[in-house]
Amino acid sequence: MTGTSRCRRAPALLALVSLCAMGGQVTEVVIENYTYLPREVHVHTGDSVRWENREKHTSHSILFAAEGGLESERLFPGETWQRTFEKAGTYPYSCGPHPEIVAFCKKSGDYPRVTED
Numbered sequence: 001m002t003g004t005s006r007c008r009r010a011p012a013l014l015a016l017v018s019l020c021a022m023g024g025q026v027t028e029v030v031i032e033n034y035t036y037l038p039r040e041v042h043v044h045t046g047d048s049v050r051w052e053n054r055e056k057h058t059s060h061s062i063l064f065a066a067e068g069g070l071e072s073e074r075l076f077p078g079e080t081w082q083r084t085f086e087k088a089g090t091y092p093y094s095c096g097p098h099p100e101i102v103a104f105c106k107k108s109g110d111y112p113r114v115t116e117d
């Protein structure tokens with residue numbers, strides 16, 4: 001490979017790195033006192049939600065029953081799980097072992113970049 005070949009590839013590589021760096025935002029949801037906080041989040045295409053279990057002794061999961069039972073692994077205190085949302089819609093979820101703990105994500109281009117209610 002000549003020096004000229006490498007120079008021609010540099011702009012393409014730079015563009016690829018720039019695209020990767022422009023990834024979506026991450027919204028944090030805390031699991032604490034048997035509650036998801038915030039209970040409702042709004043995201044744009046490519047944004048992610050990261051759940052963190054801040055309980056002292058209890059494990060939880062994130063269960064999307066309406067999506068065929070998609071469920072995170074069990075999160076023990078201090079652990080996290082993340083999901084990226086690509087399609088518009090409302091995504092209700094609950095805790096697998098504690099179904100009374102409920103919340104939802106809304107994915108739409110009509111909302112501000114990320115808001116929490």
